[in-house]
Amino acid sequence: MLPEGSHPCSHCFGFERDFVGNWRCIPLCLRRKLDLCGVKLRLNHWLALTGSQRDQLVLWPDGPDDLAALAAELRQSTAAMADGGVTSLPIPREAPWQHPGAPPAEVSSSAAELGYGLGPDQWNGLSELERFALCKLARPGHDHHNLPAALVELFAPTGASS
Numbered sequence: 001m002l003p004e005g006s007h008p009c010s011h012c013f014g015f016e017r018d019f020v021g022n023w024r025c026i027p028l029c030l031r032r033k034l035d036l037c038g039v040k041l042r043l044n045h046w047l048a049l050t051g052s053q054r055d056q057l058v059l060w061p062d063g064p065d066d067l068a069a070l071a072a073e074l075r076q077s078t079a080a081m082a083d084g085g086v087t088s089l090p091i092p093r094e095a096p097w098q099h100p101g102a103p104p105a106e107v108s109s110s111a112a113e114l115g116y117g118l119g120p121d122q123w124n125g126l127s128e129l130e131r132f133a134l135c136k137l138a139r140p141g142h143d144h145h146n147l148p149a150a151l152v153e154l155f156a157p158t159g160a161s162s
Helices: 028-037 043-048 051-059 064-078 105-113 120-124 128-138 147-155
Strands: none
Touching: 028 051, 028 064, 028 128, 043 064, 051 064, 105 128, 105 147, 128 147
16 A cells, blocks of 8 residues: 555545555556656556566656656666567647646546536546546546546545445
């Protein structure tokens, strides 16, 4: 598990709890950092890293210099892997999750299908990481199995019991 007081950029969601700690999947907080540093880390790369390395990556800060160091670290640590090293991706500059405003159509329509009205007020109340998670979970072609749990987690009434 993550240490108490970890930076918000290292937050793992409750709906990810079945793999937090054993790290059998790449958590969304790290996937956001990977997008921000322009690195495609495949699951086979992730699983080839030690548990300690995976912990370190999840806890990695997300400032500009930190992200550049993250990209360099991943290129170095995966270079000799059997499937080759990480690859580069374009760094998003104007992705919907990077800005408050109106939620993207695919997010609001997916939320509506599940009974959640997601308008600008709700979207603006989310952190960048939370917006990132919803965009990733609602994107076309994704299986969406964690989207209902994410919506419950992010929009459950305050004080609601689980």
